[in-house]
Amino acid sequence: MKLKIVLLLLAQIALSQAIFAQMVIKSLKKGEQVPSELSLGKIVNYKSKNVKFSELKGKLVILDFWSTGCGPCIANLPDMENLQREFGDKIAIIPVTHEDSTLIANYFKRKKLGLPSIVNDSLLYGLFPHVGNPYEVWIDETGVVIATTDFGEVNSANISRYLLSKEHNLKNRSNGMFDPNIPLFVNGNGGEENQFVARSIFTNEIENLHWFADSHSVFDEKTKRNNINSYITLNSQLSYLFRECFWNAIKEPRLLCNLTRFFIEQNDKVIVPMADFSYYHSTTDSIDKLLGKEKHCYNLTLPGNGVSDSIFYNKYMLEDLNRYSSFNVRIEKKKLPSWVIINKNRQFNYLSTNLNNSNSKIIFDDNIEHSFVEEIVDIPFNQVIDFFKMYTLSPPMFNETGYNNEKIHLKNLHLKHGKSSVDDAIFQKMNLEEWRAAFQRNGLDIKVEDREVEVMVFKKKETPAK
Structure with a gap:
């Protein structure tokens, strides 16, 4: 009996020690x-x-x-x-x-x-x-x-x-512990992550996270400057990342779906428009086919002082994407056939007399499929041009009418936009004659000239010989 009691005590001690050790x-x-x-x-x-x-x-x-x-x-x-x-x-x-x-x-x-x-x-x-x-x-x-x-x-x-x-504003101190086998600041390794000055993070797709994209700057009231710039996107394809990079670098972020500024440099040094590879009735299939459809998360954060939006995107973000992808991509200037919007007939007065913003609108032929744009009412001229440049295969457009922020009223356009009988017109090549006729009905015209614009050129990285 005594032996059993001793054994039980020893077992309890061992259990206590195990719990204590844990x-x-x-x-x-x-x-x-x-x-x-x-x-x-x-x-x-x-x-x-x-x-x-x-x-x-x-x-x-x-x-x-x-x-x-x-x-x-x-x-x-x-x-x-x-x-x-x-x-x-x-x-x-x-x-x-x-x-x-x-x-x-x-x-x-x-x-x-x-x-x-x-x-x-x-x-x-x-x-x-x-x-x-x-x-x-x-x-x-x-x-x-x-x-x-x-x-x-x-x-x-x-x-x-x-x-x-029961509240405090104590300044927390890092424990100073660091494991060189774990990245800095991950799970508190080396300190709290809010200590970083700049960082770039690139991951594969993260399950259970929805797609998301955002860019922002934090303004410092003391210095009256942006002290941090950040761009983040979750579960996006490389095609989206490169398009974001390009259009933000040239300060036209609304043109995200336009593919006419993207080119492929082939082995024979010939630069081919990426739009030539477009699938039928798709905004981004051509660029997705080139870059792959795998999704990634990406976050770039840089100190704001001295980092303009253009440098943020066309230098730092582009360097990252080149590093993480199988392409060397560059932004350069190239002459492309462009549409130049000019005045044709001064007898037409397309300027709006209504200064009330509440009446600004685009009138379509119906409220469902938006097959045709029929009328543009009281919208600034440059915003109208931007709207048309958002077509996937829209050529570069230049407004040389002499009007920029003035509101205009264009009628009887009948321009293909949404679903026609078989396809979405905004994904197709724009018919110059149809567009010229629509503009001429309003005292405007389109002339085609080669103009120098910024483009993005993709070149496949060479695979080292085995």
């Missing part, structure tokens, strides 16, 4: 709970030789990691003792060191320090791993880690603020 292995982070049953280990200057964390519940606990070889730690101990005296039972400031109990007891006696200190510690260093002392861990009255800071944050003002409001 607790030690798992480090604690901000927002996580310190186990109430946790034994903090050996302690000097205390009512007992050991202390459990449950004895500290109901108090603001500040663990002060220190050592006798740390000058700032030693200089800070009297201040810690004064703070403990000032706030009494409301707080518990407990220095923590891995050094020997006899050494620390003698040191405290010599320096006339009355603070308790955890000694011979490995447990708390395991729970709160860090590099460099002093290192302060703040734990609230319920046992939740609320901050890790430098010793300068442990002062009367910060403690009072927390005790009165």
